[in-house]
Amino acid sequence: xxxxxxxxxxxxxxxxxxxxxxxxxxxxxxxxxxxxxxxxxxxxxxxxxxxxxxxxxxxxxxxxxxxxxxxxxxxxxxxxxxxxxxxxxxxxxxxxxxxxxxxxxxxxxxxxxxxxxxxxxxxxxxxxxxxxxxxxxxxxxxxxxxxxxxxxxxxxxxxxxxxxxxxxxxxxxxxxxxxxxxxxxxxxxxxxxxxxxxxxxxxxxxxxxxxxxxxxxxxxxxxxxxxxxxxxxxxxxxxxxxxxxxxxxxxxxxxxxxxxxxxxxxxxxxxxxxxxxxxxxxxxxxx
Amino acid sequence: xxxxxxxxxxxxxxxxxxxxxxxxxxxxxxxxxxxxxxxxxxxxxxxxxxxxxxxxxxxxxxxxxxxxxxxxxxxxxxxxxxxxxxxxxxxxxxxxxxxxxxxxxxxxxxxxxxxxxxxxxxxxxxxxxxxxxxxxxxxxxxxxxxxxxxxxxxxxxxxxxxxxxxxxxxxxxxxxxxxxx
Numbered sequence: 335x336x337x338x339x340x341x342x343x344x345x346x347x348x349x350x351x352x353x354x355x356x357x358x359x360x361x362x363x364x365x366x367x368x369x370x371x372x373x374x375x376x377x378x379x380x381x382x383x384x385x386x387x388x389x390x391x392x393x394x395x396x397x398x399x400x401x402x403x404x405x406x407x408x409x410x411x412x413x414x415x416x417x418x419x420x421x422x423x424x425x426x427x428x429x430x431x432x433x434x435x436x437x438x439x440x441x442x443x444x445x446x447x448x449x450x451x452x453x454x455x456x457x458x459x460x461x462x463x464x465x466x467x468x469x470x471x472x473x474x475x476x477x478x479x480x481x482x483x484x485x486x487x488x489x490x491x492x493x494x495x496x497x498x499x500x501x502x503x504x505x506x507x508x509x510x511x512x513x514x515x516x517x518x519x520x521x522x523x524x525x526x527x528x529x530x531x532x533x534x535x536x537x538x539x540x541x542x543x544x545x546x547x548x549x550x551x552x553x554x555x556x557x558x559x560x561x562x563x564x565x566x567x568x569x570x571x572x573x574x575x576x577x578x579x580x581x582x583x584x585x586x587x588x589x590x591x592x593x594x595x596x597x598x599x600x601x602x603x604x605x606x607x608x609x610x611x612x613x614x615x616x617x618x619x620x621x
Numbered sequence: 622x623x624x625x626x627x628x629x630x631x632x633x634x635x636x637x638x639x640x641x642x643x644x645x646x647x648x649x650x651x652x653x654x655x656x657x658x659x660x661x662x663x664x665x666x667x668x669x670x671x672x673x674x675x676x677x678x679x680x681x682x683x684x685x686x687x688x689x690x691x692x693x694x695x696x697x698x699x700x701x702x703x704x705x706x707x708x709x710x711x712x713x714x715x716x717x718x719x720x721x722x723x724x725x726x727x728x729x730x731x732x733x734x735x736x737x738x739x740x741x742x743x744x745x746x747x748x749x750x751x752x753x754x755x756x757x758x759x760x761x762x763x764x765x766x767x768x769x770x771x772x773x774x775x776x777x778x779x780x781x782x783x784x785x786x787x788x789x790x791x792x793x794x795x796x797x798x799x800x801x802x
Binding site for chain 2: 353354357359384385387388389391392393394395396397398399401402405406408409410412413414416488495496521
């Protein structure tokens, strides 16, 4: 880079760097050149001082805001409230130490077993919980459930709330709002990728309940028609239902797409919502 | 396991709560009222706590918390009626940098800040007040570094122009900058 020379043109050039100089974002070389110019140019130096003064005034003004004393206490309280209740508050201290320790050991064993189950992928639809479902149906339902867990649950804090959606699926957002807008709020509508598979994903909330409508292109999958599970029908579209320890999943085929309704609602409620959405979603995707 | 959860909560509080004041003071400058700012900050901490198991110790907690906060602010704004302001018209024809009064009080500065369109205001807050780097601001706001630089430049100019309006009311006139460089 050419060194900045002292002169009118140089002042314009230096002043174009002042924002970045103020933020310490210039390379070492450019930073040095700007600094040398400021040391010898009264006008540019005055301009720099004005910018520093403005920034300091801004910092002082913003930091003058008093933070409510109770806010930290409320935050601590809500963190504690999201934890399990400590053992001794349940016993009221009336049981003997040995009995309390025995209870603690049992709970720890149960907790460890649950934790092992979750770590082994047991948060998905499982054969032991859904004996009537075929392995293939279980696998397909878990495609939709995986997107819900990854995007609506695990990535809740940092997901893109609203992003671009391919024209083919764009009509789904107003459709979802029309059908569920009275009771559910659409908090996210975007395209996402999970395990190498692309989804169009709508996330809705009603209080603590979280619900997803997830659509993905078939990759050779099809729900088997083996008569093993009760056939559910929403205006001619066959619904396949399964559940995991924490979630209910309904899946259906819509032309070249697979569609899923997943939530932490009771089974009947998840199915009711799926029944509302399935006919119009299927119509839109198979036009 | 219960004991472990309590230890985890204490660890979360130790790394996250030190940033509470910065988060609140930023939120307050971006939303309609202090109650909303408190709610947004509380929601931010609750979401951060729920995802804490995915947070790697030693990485930048402050960036992460601010990103969650700005996600929440964005979501909050979508529910609000947008007020279209003509503040950016101030930039038209502003060929010189107006002087900055010496004795501005905090109220004047905050009033001028409030007049900035949200995307300029948030960039100025993150870069100038919270001292995030361009790259960090880009991460928090999910924009490119070039966008951060341009918004910061225009935001600072607008702020200065707003304060020049205050200066005029103090009897300080804007004078075109002259002289050699």
